[in-house]
Amino acid sequence: MTHGEQAQPVFPLPVRGDAYQRADAATVAQMGQVSSATACAKLHALGIRRTWMEGPRPLDAGQRITGSALTLQFMPQREDIASGLAQEAVERQTALWAVLEEVQPGDVLVIQAYGSAFSGCLGDMLVRYFKRKGGAGIVVDGRIRDAPRVRELGVPIWCTGTTPHYASQSELFPWAYDVPIAAGGVLCMPGDIVVADDDGAVVVPQRTAPQVAAHAQDHQDWEAFSRMRLDQGARLGNYYPLTSESRAEYEQWRDQTRAGRS
Helix, strand or coil: CCCCCCCCCCCCCCEECCCCCCCCHHHHHHHCCCCHHHHHHHHHHCCCCCCECCCCEECCCCCCEEEEEEEEEEEECECCCECCCCCHHHHCCCHHHHHHHCCCCCEEEEEEEEEEEEEECCCHHHHHHHHHCCCCEEEEEEEECCHHHHHHHCCCEEECEECCCCCCCCCEEEEEECCCEEECCEEECCCCEEEEECCEEEEECHHHHHHHHHHHHHHHHHHHHHHHHHHCCCCHHHHCCECHHHHHHHHHHHHHHHHHHC
């Protein structure tokens, strides 16, 4: 390399995955009526068993989101390719800034960060921009920073905690977006549906979402019926789960209830 020439990057960053289809609005709306617990149970019945992201918890209790997954992948730093020595000046050219430009209304940003306690994957400014773009919420398999200001923004966030570190200050670097990621031990594909509430965050494969939503409605209806009967003094074994006799009773109650709504 002659004097004045700039070294070529060892590996071009950021990496962007192939184009993908977001979950359609009607399916997302259907899944919006489904709790994370019910979604997880229905997926398990369909043979899809690893759907709950272990680690991320709601930053503030009482929030829930449902939306199409927009993915961001952090990778371990390696100084010959990428490090955080120049702080935000370098981060500005990474997948972290790039993915935020792709946010569409209703998206759920899902971040792979290996549960790191030392990487503040997002802070006030980035969450503020995410909100302005219309994002529904954020799930981070790792931590965030600027917690007081982020809470003031009111964006629903699931994460493993908080840290004073910026995103690339320690062992990770924003690497790729619109790619398959592993978050909390779960595979999340771009466009999958994320359901998150106080029980945590669940990934619903996009192609299974209509089936999950249809089964979930019946499940949630019979649970409402069973709660009512248990509160009235019924025996647990007769109503949770339903027996053939109590299911017939439930179906009569369901039909009358739905008729009353129409």
